[in-house]
Amino acid sequence: MFIGNGTRRVIAFSSTSAETKSDTRDPGERAIADKLQQAERECQVQCRESGVDLTLFRPTLIYGFGRDRNITTIAGFIRKFGFFAVAGKAQGKRQPVHAKDLADSCISVMDNERSNNRTYNLSGGEMLTYREMVGRIFAGLNQRTRIVHLPVSLYRTALRCMSLVNNATSYSPDVADRMNTDLCFSHQQATSDFGYRPAAFLLDPDQDLKAN
Numbered sequence: 001m002f003i004g005n006g007t008r009r010v011i012a013f014s015s016t017s018a019e020t021k022s023d024t025r026d027p028g029e030r031a032i033a034d035k036l037q038q039a040e041r042e043c044q045v046q047c048r049e050s051g052v053d054l055t056l057f058r059p060t061l062i063y064g065f066g067r068d069r070n071i072t073t074i075a076g077f078i079r080k081f082g083f084f085a086v087a088g089k090a091q092g093k094r095q096p097v098h099a100k101d102l103a104d105s106c107i108s109v110m111d112n113e114r115s116n117n118r119t120y121n122l123s124g125g126e127m128l129t130y131r132e133m134v135g136r137i138f139a140g141l142n143q144r145t146r147i148v149h150l151p152v153s154l155y156r157t158a159l160r161c162m163s164l165v166n167n168a169t170s171y172s173p174d175v176a177d178r179m180n181t182d183l184c185f186s187h188q189q190a191t192s193d194f195g196y197r198p199a200a201f202l203l204d205p206d207q208d209l210k211a212n
Contacts, residue, residue, distance in 0.1 A: 010047055010054045011106050014040050016121060018058065020183050026172040040119075053116040055109045057102065060123040060185055063202075064099030066210040071096060071202070075137050075209045083146035084138075087155035087176035090131040090147075093184050095123035098208070101198040108194040115193050121185035125198035130179045133201065140205025152176050 018036035021029040040056060047054040063071035078084050105122060109115040128136070131147060138145040150158075155176040163171035190196035202208060 007050070007052055009110065010043070010052055011109060012040075012043050012054065012056050013102070014056060014058050016058045016060050016123075016183070016185050020178070024172070024174045026174045029172050029174060047117075055115045055117075056119040057105065058119065058121050058185070059097050059102055060121070060183065061094055061096040062099060062102065063096050064208055066208060068099070071133075071137060071208065074134060075141060076211065078138060078141060078143060079211065082143065083148055084134050085148040085150050085155070086131055086134065087150060087152045087179045089149065090134070090179045091129045092178060092180045093127050093129055093182040094133050095125075095127050095184055096133065096201050097122055097124040098199055101125075101196075105190070105194070105196055108196070112194045118189075118193070120190040120193070120196075121187055122190060122196065123185045123187045123198070124201055126200040127184055128201060136202050137205075137209065140202050140209050152180070155179075 014036050018033050018040065021033040024030055024033075043056070044054060046052075061070050062068055066072050074084060101124070102122060105120075134147055135145050138147075156173040159171045159173045159175055163173070187196055187198065
């Protein structure tokens with residue numbers, strides 16, 4: 001797809017889900033991971049065959065400007081119901097990354113030869129547990145923190161029922177397991193190669209938690 005149009009540089013986005021969802025019990029989520037991995041390979045092959053330099057980014061939990069389907073979804077639920085339910089202790093660690101940090105990374109690597117034909121994990125500047133992340137969202141909304149802890153098995157059952165009703169992978173029962181699984185990725189290589197220094201989580205809640 002790059003041959004003959006003069007392209008010499010490609011910056012592409014994948015996701016750390018290519019790794020984290022590759023061994024899930026949910027076939028729908030495994031399919032997502034397979035598609036991401038396949039797309040990465042095809043992009044790498046076509047760039048190599050076309051003589052195009054490729055930088056591939058794998059961001060973690062993306063949020064920002066109230067337009068994501070991660071943090072914004074949690075905030076929307078809290079606004080509507082005044083509480084949020086988690087599975088078990090929800091101690092799995094997360095590193096939410098702001099969309100602006102991803103955009104800045106694209107600019108940083110445009111003329112940076114060290115990043116040519118490399119793959120980078122782009123995680124956020126702060127590591128916190130899933131429960132802490134939800135608590136930070138409550139604080140950003142200026143609401144009293146009301147987090148309900150449900151048994152993992154019950155949470156899985158509820159998500160399974162919701163997925164059957166809505167036919168959506170966002171309600172995969174494995175979401176319950178991941179709330180207690182660390183999903184952290186070092187971005188040290190990106191820092192070393194092009195100065196990547198992401199911001200801490202939710203520095204501007206008015207901007208990033210606004211209702212759509």
